[in-house]
Amino acid sequence: MARSDRLLRLLQTLRTLPSPVTAERLAEETGVSVRTVYRDIEGLRAAGAIIDGETGFGYRLVEDMALPPQTFTRTEIEALVLGLGEVKHTGDEELARAAETAFAKITATLPERLQLQAVHAVNRIYKPLPPAEAAVDMAFLRRACWEEQVLKIAYVDGEGRQTERDIWPLSIVYLEQALILLARCCKRNAFRRFRIDRIAGASVTGESFRPHRVSLLREFVAQMIAEEGARPAG
Structure with missing residues (x-):
């Protein structure tokens, strides 16, 4: 795998997994060695990403250099969380996975205060009965x-x-x-x-x-x- 592709995969993994995430978990998710994860973390930092943490404690993506900063109101954040939650509930596996990665990308561009508002949003989706299962893909x-x-x-x-x-x-x-x-x-x-x-x-x-x-x-x-x-x- 090309190094640029590897770094993008690592960045997306940092966006998606709950933090702090250990180097071992990052290695498992990205399919590389722990030593490579350490090198790639430094590579992302050199490229402008702000990543908290160190060996043995886990890592947290604080600021993502690959995505422009976003500003949302609290109500807009609630709307995003509610809408993506609806997709995760009603969508098929591919759509649900896309909703999860979209949420990770959006929150990665928010200041820490707004990230907390997104993670601890007031509005939630709960529907015990999913739509009828499709027989086609x-x-x-x-x-x-x-x-x-x-x-x-x-x-x-x-x-x-x-x-x-x-x-x-x-x-x-x-x-x-x-x-x-x-x-x-x-x-x-x-x-x-x-x-x-x-x-x-x-x-x-x-x-x-x-x-x-x-x-x-x-x-x-x-x-x-x-x-x-x-x-x-x-």
Whole structure:
């Protein structure tokens, strides 16, 4: 591994793990020797990172030279903690891990007083019932949306009937107890909402619908808002 990549990995580990973190733990997390950790800590310090601690006591990242300083109000910090906590609870493994690293990066740029406010935030997320588990890889669905790839899906409706159809995946919506894939259905030539826990399988067709995702999603959202507004009150 190149030294620059190794230093970045060590820096991210210092951001993420509770401090103080020992050189042994850092070595375990980064896959290098303890002696290399000692050298790399000095390398990070020489590059501008302020790292408290020493051999035998553990280390704490005080100031991160790789990220610009950030200033948030206490309420903004609470909002960030609450939002990232929601992602950690409702998201799949990849999203939950991203929320954790994002929190570490954000707090690493805060002055120590604000770091303490983030760690000891007043607002917390607690939801004993997670959303219905998806049968398909959520990272795969996200990539298909990002890259505007046409998907072939096997979908099971509420009565247990399974159909196959090609779709243009547009967005993933997180509801209280379900995940919804907003898509353009090629079979019906219309917008559809697919419960992700009812998608039995999905694969790429090799076709692309680029560059239509943004405009189609805007149209779909406008349609949903109009439908919601047309419903009778009460």
